[in-house]
Amino acid sequence: MWQLLDQQIESRLFIGTALYPxxxxxxxxxxxxxxxxxxxSLRRQxxxxxxxxxxxxxxxxxxxxVLPNTAGCQSVKEAVTTAQMARELFDTKWIKLExxxxxxxxxxxxxxxxxxxxxxxxxxxxxxxxxxxDLVLCEKLVEAGCQVLMPWGAPIGTGKGLMNPYALKTxxxxxxxxxxxxxxxxxxxxxxxxxxxxxxxxxxxNTAVAQSSDPVTxxxxxxxxxxxxxxxxxxxxxxxxxxxxxxxxxxxxxFWHQN
Amino acid sequence: MLEVVLNGExxxxxxxxxxxxxxxxxxxxxxYAVAVNExxxxxASYADFKLNNGDRVELVMPMxxx
Numbered sequence: 001m002w003q004l005l006d007q008q009i010e011s012r013l014f015i016g017t018a019l020y021p022x023x024x025x026x027x028x029x030x031x032x033x034x035x036x037x038x039x040x041s042l043r044r045q046x047x048x049x050x051x052x053x054x055x056x057x058x059x060x061x062x063x064x065x066v067l068p069n070t071a072g073c074q075s076v077k078e079a080v081t082t083a084q085m086a087r088e089l090f091d092t093k094w095i096k097l098e099x100x101x102x103x104x105x106x107x108x109x110x111x112x113x114x115x116x117x118x119x120x121x122x123x124x125x126x127x128x129x130x131x132x133x134d135l136v137l138c139e140k141l142v143e144a145g146c147q148v149l150m151p152w153g154a155p156i157g158t159g160k161g162l163m164n165p166y167a168l169k170t171x172x173x174x175x176x177x178x179x180x181x182x183x184x185x186x187x188x189x190x191x192x193x194x195x196x197x198x199x200x201x202x203x204x205x206n207t208a209v210a211q212s213s214d215p216v217t218x219x220x221x222x223x224x225x226x227x228x229x230x231x232x233x234x235x236x237x238x239x240x241x242x243x244x245x246x247x248x249x250x251x252x253x254x255f256w257h258q259n
Numbered sequence: 260m261l262e263v264v265l266n267g268e269x270x271x272x273x274x275x276x277x278x279x280x281x282x283x284x285x286x287x288x289x290x291y292a293v294a295v296n297e298x299x300x301x302x303a304s305y306a307d308f309k310l311n312n313g314d315r316v317e318l319v320m321p322m323x324x325x
Binding site: 016017018019020026039040041042043044045047050051052053055056059068069071077078081084085086088089090156157206207 | 266267284285286288289290291292293294297298299301302317318319320321322323324325
């Protein structure tokens with residue numbers, strides 16, 4: 001178990017609820033991932049269709065903690081209002097805050113993100129900011145009161161993995177007492193392992209599972225990958241060397257100096 | 260009669276308050292949240308919230324997300 005703000009959490013794999021082939025596969029994937037935290041959103045819907053109500057019943061049946069997002073918001077005002085609606089709708093002060101600055105690669109707008117973060121923290125939210133791996137932005141978010149940072153691995157839905165391991169390592173080292181989650185861009189289980197081996201507290205992903213050929217099996221693969229990465233971090237990965245060093249003892253090797 | 264924009268669509272309604280509008284749209288047990296003219300309106304304020312011509316009402320419900 002580990003502490004995520006006011007919650008005791010078992011899993012270090014947060015998972016999204018979008019893009020699955022069916023609601024049943026979504027539920028089975030979340031169970032296979034053993035995730036305690038799932039992301040959800042809020043959207044305009046035809047009330048008569050009741051899709052949102054059915055979705056909510058499914059999520060409730062999973063007995064997981066929900067982390068609502070402000071996905072698609074492009075201004076501070078939109079993001080703040082969406083967060084306020086999410087707080088009432090999902091009865092949680094947690095918000096995955098997205099303020100998108102570029103619609104092509106869905107890159108966070110650092111300036112809008114910081115402004116919205118300050119406003120929402122003033123209003124009593126626990127802000128999980130979806131941010132870039134920029135050290136100074138992360139510093140400003142922590143100064144604003146964030147207890148969680150969620151830097152991207154790569155743009156949302158690309159599956160490119162950790163594009164800038166140096167930057168991700170740097171901010172992990174710098175903010176030792178902040179909960180840090182790599183969010184977005186993870187495509188393969190090995191990407192999740194890499195993030196966890198760096199000491200990240202968790203990873204958040206969606207497309208990598210939902211759009212795989214077999215989401216339920218892939219969810220299980222990510223569960224194992226996250227656990228492996230965490231154990232590797234806790235055990236301490238050996239330092240890299242430039243030169244080879246034999247692992248088998250040279251002393252007593254037969255034919256030593258015969259040539 | 261009022262003309263409001265509900266989730267991006269112009270509609271003509273015979274209501275005075277937000278609560279009256281919502282009563283005709285959603286069930287008591289539904290999960291939803293509302294903003295009017297980009298400002299969040301808490302549930303406790305629905306009954307007193309007077310709608311005006313041209314108000315933009317956003318009615319949102321739970322949805323999958325990443």
